[in-house]
Amino acid sequence: MRLSGNPLRINGDYYFQRGLNQSVDPEKNILIVDDEPEHCLVVARALNTEGYTTVVAHDGPRAIELSRQNRYDLFLLDIRMQPLDGIQVLQEVRSLHPDSQAIMLSALGDVDIAVKCMKLGAYDFLSKPINLDELLITVDNAMKSMRLQKEVKSLRTQIQIQQSSDRLLGGSLKMRELIKTIEQIASHDITVMIRGESGTGKELAARALHAQSRRVKEPFVSVDCATLPEALVESELFGYERGAFTGAAGRKPGRFEQAGRGTLFLDEIGNLDVSVQVKLLRVLQERKFRRLGGKEELPFQATVVTATNINLEKAIQAGIFREDLYYRLNEFVLRIPPLKERTEDIPLLVKQFLDIFNRKFEKNAYDVAPEVMSLFKNYAWPGNVREMKNVLKRAVVLADDIIEIQHLPEHQFSPPEHTEAAEPIPENSEISESNGNNSLKDIVKREVAKLERRAIQKTLEACHWNRTTAAKKLEIDYKTLYNKMKEYDIG
Numbered sequence: 001m002r003l004s005g006n007p008l009r010i011n012g013d014y015y016f017q018r019g020l021n022q023s024v025d026p027e028k029n030i031l032i033v034d035d036e037p038e039h040c041l042v043v044a045r046a047l048n049t050e051g052y053t054t055v056v057a058h059d060g061p062r063a064i065e066l067s068r069q070n071r072y073d074l075f076l077l078d079i080r081m082q083p084l085d086g087i088q089v090l091q092e093v094r095s096l097h098p099d100s101q102a103i104m105l106s107a108l109g110d111v112d113i114a115v116k117c118m119k120l121g122a123y124d125f126l127s128k129p130i131n132l133d134e135l136l137i138t139v140d141n142a143m144k145s146m147r148l149q150k151e152v153k154s155l156r157t158q159i160q161i162q163q164s165s166d167r168l169l170g171g172s173l174k175m176r177e178l179i180k181t182i183e184q185i186a187s188h189d190i191t192v193m194i195r196g197e198s199g200t201g202k203e204l205a206a207r208a209l210h211a212q213s214r215r216v217k218e219p220f221v222s223v224d225c226a227t228l229p230e231a232l233v234e235s236e237l238f239g240y241e242r243g244a245f246t247g248a249a250g251r252k253p254g255r256f257e258q259a260g261r262g263t264l265f266l267d268e269i270g271n272l273d274v275s276v277q278v279k280l281l282r283v284l285q286e287r288k289f290r291r292l293g294g295k296e297e298l299p300f301q302a303t304v305v306t307a308t309n310i311n312l313e314k315a316i317q318a319g320i321f322r323e324d325l326y327y328r329l330n331e332f333v334l335r336i337p338p339l340k341e342r343t344e345d346i347p348l349l350v351k352q353f354l355d356i357f358n359r360k361f362e363k364n365a366y367d368v369a370p371e372v373m374s375l376f377k378n379y380a381w382p383g384n385v386r387e388m389k390n391v392l393k394r395a396v397v398l399a400d401d402i403i404e405i406q407h408l409p410e411h412q413f414s415p416p417e418h419t420e421a422a423e424p425i426p427e428n429s430e431i432s433e434s435n436g437n438n439s440l441k442d443i444v445k446r447e448v449a450k451l452e453r454r455a456i457q458k459t460l461e462a463c464h465w466n467r468t469t470a471a472k473k474l475e476i477d478y479k480t481l482y483n484k485m486k487e488y489d490i491g
């Protein structure tokens, strides 16, 4: 890439760009700090040719001032400068931009000082006079190393978020007892049914059971019985052999098989079709199953954990849930209390969710205001912990430091008057804003998607994140709602 035109001079600093119309690559900004203008010019031009955007500062104080105003990915720092030397500048810019890299440029004989710089976090040092090829290779390596460090950091954060999200928290007596019971039963291969309102943490409890059992290194396979397509339930659970039905091009293991000697978590078990209930019962009794279209009997070795938020006893009375299966699944029942019955857990959960979302969104909404905490403690939380998690996710995005009442969804903390129906299309629909095609068909598609997203979000909030109720209100089935929530990244 060629340098276009002369450098820009703004407030005494030189700005070298790869062409003014090109957008600046977020990982290619370099600040060159040196008191020799000729040297700066040569280095800047060489870097520009390689596609970097460079800014030049001729002394330390100016470099620090610029670093306070802008983000630089890399600093090229001369060591011998007045009134601040390169080491002092290095210390300052490293504290301002700990993720950036610095390369020190030292005249011969400055090696000891350069070593000191390395200890202070510089990536490398080069001797003057500069060999431009060597400089470009070093800069390229420094940028690669920075990208790697960033990736590692982001993966580490993701793992931390994942690990902390996987922990079932609770300081209340009820939750402490529950956590203890999980510990006690986890070591036995017992069929556990987890009961509790929507969003109380049933899946989390199932994962905790698995994590503490001797099956921990085996698979944890989760099946959401509410969203399994009716026509595919059996092939999903049992798997199939090649040619078992039209389209079965090869053998596919089902969830029973995938679970191996681990845990098979059957979520929303109350939604399983009665005909499949019979087959499940048989598998549990005989500990054997066959793939669809298969002759071979395979052993079923997993431990089954189920969850439900519906009243299974009523479902039995209504003839939609088999009593024999109910007793088979019911060897041990774990009941997770609704959040309103354990308000002592709220501060702990708030802290946990603030921590997760601050890290996720790189924010610092570090606490909730006392009024918010008291509102939380008096609110009924019909959507339980999930509802609180969603409220805090939204609040962290909106707030800068303390979460105040205005950062909470208004209608959620006062009774909903009506469920919002589709709103009229805004007059100045953002046609030009979109990157997509502006054909009428595409515009309508985009607008419909926006309305649909908004309607689903608002209905879920109004129904306190109870997906079953929201699906009913929206007059769509649970599975469609679930898929749309995924599509629009809601919840």
Ligand SMILES: Nc1ncnc2c1ncn2[C@@H]1O[C@H](COP(=O)(O)OP(=O)(O)OP(=O)(O)O)[C@@H](O)[C@H]1O
Pocket (backbone or CB within 6 Å): 165, 166, 167, 168, 169, 170, 196, 197, 198, 199, 200, 201, 202, 203, 204, 205, 307, 309, 349, 352, 385, 386, 389
């Ligand atoms: N005690 C807890 N500590 C930390 N996070 C929790 C706790 N309980 C629930 N959560 C979080 O709340 C959300 C909902 O939990 P989960 O999916 O386990 O609920 P559920 O009872 O299975 O809900 P549903 O009935 O709607 O399927 C999850 O993001 C989970 O991580």
Ligand SMILES: [Mg+2]
Pocket (backbone or CB within 6 Å): 202, 203, 267, 307
């Ligand atoms: Mg669940």
